[in-house]
Amino acid sequence: MANRTMRxxxxxxxxxxAESIGAALLLGMLxxxxxxxxxxxxxxxxxxxxxxxxxxxALSDRRTAVQSLRALAHLRYRDAxxxxxxxxxxxxxxxxxxxxxxxxVLGSVFVLTADNGAMTAYARQDDTVYRGKASLENLAxxxxxxxxxxxxxxxxxxxxPPRPAQQExxxxxxxxxxxxxxxxxxxxxxxxxxxxxxxPVAAEERASSGDATWRATFDAYEEHAGVPVATRxxxxxxxxxxxxxxxxxxxxVNPSLDHSVFAFQTPPGSKVVNLDRVAD
Numbered sequence: 001m002a003n004r005t006m007r008x009x010x011x012x013x014x015x016x017x018a019e020s021i022g023a024a025l026l027l028g029m030l031x032x033x034x035x036x037x038x039x040x041x042x043x044x045x046x047x048x049x050x051x052x053x054x055x056x057x058a059l060s061d062r063r064t065a066v067q068s069l070r071a072l073a074h075l076r077y078r079d080a081x082x083x084x085x086x087x088x089x090x091x092x093x094x095x096x097x098x099x100x101x102x103x104x105v106l107g108s109v110f111v112l113t114a115d116n117g118a119m120t121a122y123a124r125q126d127d128t129v130y131r132g133k134a135s136l137e138n139l140a141x142x143x144x145x146x147x148x149x150x151x152x153x154x155x156x157x158x159x160x161p162p163r164p165a166q167q168e169x170x171x172x173x174x175x176x177x178x179x180x181x182x183x184x185x186x187x188x189x190x191x192x193x194x195x196x197x198x199x200p201v202a203a204e205e206r207a208s209s210g211d212a213t214w215r216a217t218f219d220a221y222e223e224h225a226g227v228p229v230a231t232r233x234x235x236x237x238x239x240x241x242x243x244x245x246x247x248x249x250x251x252x253v254n255p256s257l258d259h260s261v262f263a264f265q266t267p268p269g270s271k272v273v274n275l276d277r278v279a280d
Contacts, residue, residue, distance in 0.1 A: 030136035045172035045187045046179070046196060052168035055181045059159055065227045066157050068093035070255045071248040079144075079239040090248070091255075092156050096134070096149045097262045114149045115262035119275075122264060129266045132275025144273065147214060157248070158218050158230040160192050160203035176202070188213070199228055212238050225253040 011015035049092055050058075073090040077083060089098040089108075091152050096117070103112040111122040132138050139145035145152060154161040165183040175179040178193040185205075193202040206213040214237055216232035231248040266272060 038088060043198055045174070047103060049170050049172060049179060050194075050198065052170050052181060052183075054178055055170065055179070055192070055198060056196060057166075058194070059162070059192070059200065062159050062200075063094070063154075063157075063162070066159075066229060066248070068097075069157055069229070069248075070249045070252040070257075074247045074249070075146075075265075076243075076245040078243045090156075090246075091257065091261060092153045093257055093262075094153055094157065096153060097257075097259075099262050100154060111264055113262050113264045115259065117274060119143075119149075120264040122267075122270075127267070127269070128271045129264070130273045130275050135205075144242070145233075146240050146242065151214075152235075155203075155216050155235055156233060159200060160190060160205075163190050163205075165190070178202070184229065187247065188272045195208050200230075216240075220247075222249050222251070227253060 008067060042243070043230070048100070068091070070091045073088045074085065075088055087103045087121040089099075089101040089103060093259075096114060098112065098114040100110075100112045101108040103270040107111045109124050111120075113120045114134045117134055119138060119142075122128040123130075127274060130142055134149050136146070136148060139147075147155075162184065163185050165185060167184040169182045171180050171182070172178075173193060176193050178195065180200075181192045183190045183192070183195065188207045190205045191203065192200055194202055199221060200218050202217045205213050207213055214235060216236070217234045218232075219234075220230065220232040222231050223229075229248075229251060231251060233246050234244070234250075235244045
């Protein structure tokens with residue numbers, strides 16, 4: 001971004017988004033690989049492993065059952081340079097709607113909304129509104145989100161993003177004490193770990209090189225609206241050395257949400273920056 005347009009957008013995000021969502025949300029405790037699912041003692045594999053089709057159906061059913069969520073969130077963020085925590089009001093809805101407000105005693109200090117391919121970020125400290133496409137570049141630059149909005153919504157709602165698989169295999173992971181679904185994708189693999197009740201407890205995607213692009217864990221399930229919902233979600237982005245942990249409180253599953261919830265009205269007199277015209 002040109003300096004004359006804005007002093008330093010990364011500083012704005014550092015002051016607000018880094019303490020907020022670092023990714024908008026949005027996550028349990030992460031450790032390398034699938035170790036987050038490991039227990040102190042191992043157990044025997046179930047007498048019958050579910051089929052890949054059964055596990056795929058369980059994930060599909062969960063996506064159908066949990067379409068949206070509204071909650072208060074305690075977020076912890078860490079990367080190679082800094083760490084922080086914040087309290088937030090969080091709303092997410094499939095497929096790509098997000099609203100995050102970083103809360104303080106003075107009200108919202110940072111707001112991020114995304115809907116239908118567009119995003120808005122408001123930093124009250126600088127009284128500046130940033131608008132543009134919800135592209136991976138904009139999300140990474142202004143909200144420290146390194147995953148597409150659709151993937152982020154899926155993860156916050158407790159399911160790995162749906163991907164078309166070329167091949168699938170089910171095994172029992174003795175180290176993780178969990179059933180493992182391995183799915184070959186066009187450009188890598190997706191692996192999901194499940195409890196005996198077919199609840200996802202961890203997931204990751206790896207590029208064709210074998211390097212993990214992201215890892216997630218789903219923990220502290222609670223019953224909401226008759227559906228088990230993960231209230232501790234963690235997301236790790238190994239390539240960016242970033243971790244995001246969200247603990248959810250006052251969870252409302254499938255609330256009635258108007259599209260206006262995901263819109264942001266520019267405060268009178270605020271500066272507006274078009275992200276799609278900003279050049280580094």
